[in-house]
Amino acid sequence: VKNALIENLTFCFCGGPGIRGTEVRDVRIAGCEFFFIGGCFLTEYKNGDVRYGNAIEFMRGCKNSVVKNCIAYQIYDSGITHQGDNCVVENFTAKNNLIEFCGMGAIEYWHTKGAVIKSVLYEGNMLRFAGYGFGGLQRPDKNMSAAIQSNAKPTGSNYNYAESFIIRNNIFELSTYQLVNAASAAGTPPTLD
Numbered sequence: 001v002k003n004a005l006i007e008n009l010t011f012c013f014c015g016g017p018g019i020r021g022t023e024v025r026d027v028r029i030a031g032c033e034f035f036f037i038g039g040c041f042l043t044e045y046k047n048g049d050v051r052y053g054n055a056i057e058f059m060r061g062c063k064n065s066v067v068k069n070c071i072a073y074q075i076y077d078s079g080i081t082h083q084g085d086n087c088v089v090e091n092f093t094a095k096n097n098l099i100e101f102c103g104m105g106a107i108e109y110w111h112t113k114g115a116v117i118k119s120v121l122y123e124g125n126m127l128r129f130a131g132y133g134f135g136g137l138q139r140p141d142k143n144m145s146a147a148i149q150s151n152a153k154p155t156g157s158n159y160n161y162a163e164s165f166i167i168r169n170n171i172f173e174l175s176t177y178q179l180v181n182a183a184s185a186a187g188t189p190p191t192l193d
Contacts, residue, residue: 001021001022001023001024001025001027002024002025002026002027003025003026003027004021004026004027004028005027005028005030006019006027006028006029006030006032007028007029007030007031007032008030008031008032009032009033010032010033010034010035011032011033011034011035011037011055012033012034012035012036012037013036013037014037014038014053015038015039015040015053016037016038016040016052016053017037017038017052017053017054017055017056017057018034018037018054018055018056018072019032019055019056019057020054020057020058020059021057021058021059021062022058022059022060023059023060023061023062023087024058024061024062024063024065025062025063025064025065026063026064026065027058027062027065027066028065028066028068029056029066029067029068029070030066030067030068030069030070031069031070032070032071033070033071033072034055034056034070034071034072034073034075034079035071035072035073035074035075036074036134037053037054037055037072037074037075037076038051038052038053038054038055038075038076038077038103038135039051039053039076039134039135039138040052040053051076051138051139052076052077053075053076053077053135054075054076054077054078054079054080054081054108055070055072055075055078055079055080055099055102056070056072056079056080056081057081057083058081058082058083058089058092059082059083059084060083060084060087061082061084061087061088061089062082062089062090062092063088063089063090063091063092064090064091064092065091065092065093066092066093066094066095067080067093067094067095067097068093068094068095068096068097069095069096069097070097070098070099071097071098071099072097072098072099072100072102072106073098073099073100073101073102073133074101074133074134074135075099075101075102075103075133075135076102076103076104076134076135076138076139077102077103077104077105077108077135078102078103078104078105078106078107078108078149079097079099079102079105079106079107079127080094080097080099080106080107080108081105081107081108081109081110082109082110082111083108083109083110083111084110084111084115085111085112085113085114085115086114086115087111087114087115087116088115088116088118089109089111089115089116089117089118089120090116090117090118090119090120091118091119091120092119092120092121093120093121093122093123094107094121094122094123094125095121095122095123095124095125096123096124096125097125097126098125098126098128099125099126099127099128100126100127100128100129100132100133101128101129101132101133101134101135101136102129102130102131102133102135102136102145103131103133103134103135103136103137103138103139103145104130104131104135104139104144104145104146104149105130105144105145105146105147105148105149105181106125106127106128106130106146106147106148106149107122107125107127107147107148107149108148108149108150109149109150109151109160110149110150110151111151111160112151112159112160113159113160113185115160115161116160116161116162116163117160117161117162117163117165117184117190118162118163118164118165119163119164119165120162120164120165120166120190121166121167121168122148122166122167122168122170123166123167123168123169123170124169124170125170125171126170126171126173127147127148127170127171127172127173128147128171128172128173128174129173129174129175130145130146130147130149130174130175130176130177130178130179131144131145131175131176131177132174132176136176142176142177143177144177145175145176145177145178146175146177146178146179146180146181147170147172147173147175147179147180148167148172148179148180148181148182149178149181150181150182150183150184151183159183159184159185159186160184160185161184161185161188162184162185162188162189162190163188165184165188165190165191166190166191166193167180167182167190167191167192167193168191168192168193169193180192
């Protein structure tokens with residue numbers, strides 16, 4: 001997905017992601033609303049009994065992209081996520097979003113060894129009630145919720161590398177498990193302010 005503007009739209013009542021892009025570049029999502037998203041089975045993964053569904057999902061890297069002024073609530077997995085192994089997330093901003101009642105994380109980054117997060121900013125977001133809502137009630141893994149959720153069960157050097165990754169001026173309110181789980185490789189943690 002390249003050079004896209006998605007603005008002032010409502011996405012609701014779907015079993016998979018509201019918006020899903022792979023190898024995203026120069027994408028702007030602004031002023032959109034997402035609700036009651038996710039919960040379908042990911043049949044091609046493991047033995048087909050894993051459920052999924054994020055409001056906004058960027059897979060295998062994203063560059064020069066922004067998600068701002070959006071509202072997401074009642075999401076099975078996460079409100080905004082960038083995921084993938086051996087990929088680059090560069091110049092990505094999540095700003096001034098209201099994300100609440102997500103079963104996993106309000107904002108989630110899920111990268112393992114070989115992935116690079118560079119010049120990423122999460123700013124001015126209100127991230128509330130992680131692990132609550134229909135997703136939190138139905139998830140089998142109740143220990144995965146957080147306002148900011150990174151790799152859930154990394155081992156050793158399995159964390160992504162981060163550089164200029166800033167999480168600032170956000171509000172984190174209520175979670176059934178953790179408020180912030182923001183991890184990266186040793187010596188490269190995100191800056192929280």
